[in-house]
Amino acid sequence: MKRSLVTVCILALPIAVALLTARSSTAGPEKIEFPANWEKYVLYTIVDRYDVKQYRELYASSQEAVDAMKRGQPLPDRTVLVLVQYKAQADAQGNPLKNASGRFLKGDRIGFTVMEKRQGWGAEYPGDLRNGEWEYSAFGTDGRFNANANYTGCFQCHKPHEKQDFVISLAGLMGGGGTTGTGAPDVRISGFSFGPPRLTAAPGQAVMWINNDDSPHQITLTASKARGPVLTKGQSYSHTFAAAGTYDYVCGLHPNMKGQVEVK
Ligand code: HEC
Ligand SMILES: [Cu+2]
Structure with missing residues (x-):
């Protein structure tokens, strides 16, 4: 009797230790707890997503974090x-439907996506995936962890925004990097689409995009992955294609927005 209890203890101890260490050292969304007091956070922007017909509210856990975003600086630890x-x-x-200012109206809540930054986090990820010290997680309307979200996708889509601490909405807060010069645009970005989506240009001829949306957008060439500046409302960007060919591009922020320039 005594002996079997000891045996159980000897067997169970390493398992318990293994479970504990696994919990504390494994990278992944489970590191993030549901921020139950999110309504007390700072609402720093609202995004109308035409592509997925969503109204999104973006909150930060502190005013310091919002101030850092506006200055284009890395966000504080524990944001x-x-x-x-x-x-x-x-x-x-x-x-x-839209209100008098042309903005979406808030409907039913669908869920939450969360990113959290802590000193020492992220070290387990390979360099081509790691997003600094950020982890990502998703929760249902009831605050329960969403195990079915594509967590690799979070890292992949936010990774190109490394220069702005992986925070995609930061560029819009800073005012974008496009120009507000004159000239007739070749492509207007409106309602999360490129108009016209296909365009023909001569080699050496500049193609100009203008963003007419409240949401920022970013011209990104699919083959070379070259990104233009983030364009806020009213800003434009020109790119000259030297060589003939067919150039596909997407929005670097919303990769399901697609366009094409044929140079001949
Ligand atoms: C297809 C690209 C894409 C994927 C995949 C993606 N995001 Fe984002 N994320 C965005 C864009 C674009 C924004 C800017 C706000 C907007 O347009 O909704 C954003 C904003 C955010 C924000 C607000 C802070 C910021 O960076 O602006 C959080 C938090 C966030 N995403 C979490 C997640 C989580 C968690 C996942 C994975 C479950 C995820 N994201 C996957 C594109 C993506
Ligand atoms: Cu876009």
Whole structure:
């Protein structure tokens, strides 16, 4: 009797230790706890997502974090950023309704995506995936951990924004990097699409995009992965294609926005 209890203890101890250490050292979304007091955070921007017909509120855990974003500086240790997803209210055809300022109306809440930064986090990730000291997590409307989210996708999509501490909305707060010069644009970005989506240009001829959306966008060439500046509302960007060919591009912030320039 005594002996078997001892045996159980000897067997159970290493398992318990293994479980404990696994919990504390493994990288992953479980490191982030649901920020139950998110409504007390600082609401720093609201995003209308035409592509997925969502109204999104973005919160930061401190005013210091928002100030750092506005200055384009890395965010303080222990910052938590919360993106709350809501359905955009829509008409019978499914088209989002808008208020007098042309903005979406908040519908039902869908869920939360969260990123949190802590000293020492992220070291387990390979360099081509690691987002500094950030971890990512997603939660349902009830605050329960969403195990089905694509967590590798979070790292991949935020990774190109390394220069702004992986915080995609930061560029819009800083005012964007495009020009506000004159000239007729070749492509207008509006409602999360490129108009026209296909364009023909001569080699050496500049192509100019202008962003007419409240949301920032970023011209990104698919093959070379070259990114233009983040364009806030009213800003434009020109790129000259020297060689003939077909150039696909996407928005670096919303990769499901696609366009093409044929140079001949
Ligand atoms: C397809 C690209 C893409 C993927 C994948 C993605 N994000 Fe983002 N994320 C964005 C964009 C763009 C924004 C800017 C706000 C917006 O447009 O909704 C953003 C903003 C955020 C923000 C607000 C802070 C910031 O960076 O601006 C959080 C928090 C966030 N995402 C968490 C996540 C989590 C968690 C995942 C994975 C479950 C994830 N994201 C996956 C593109 C992506
Ligand atoms: Cu975009």
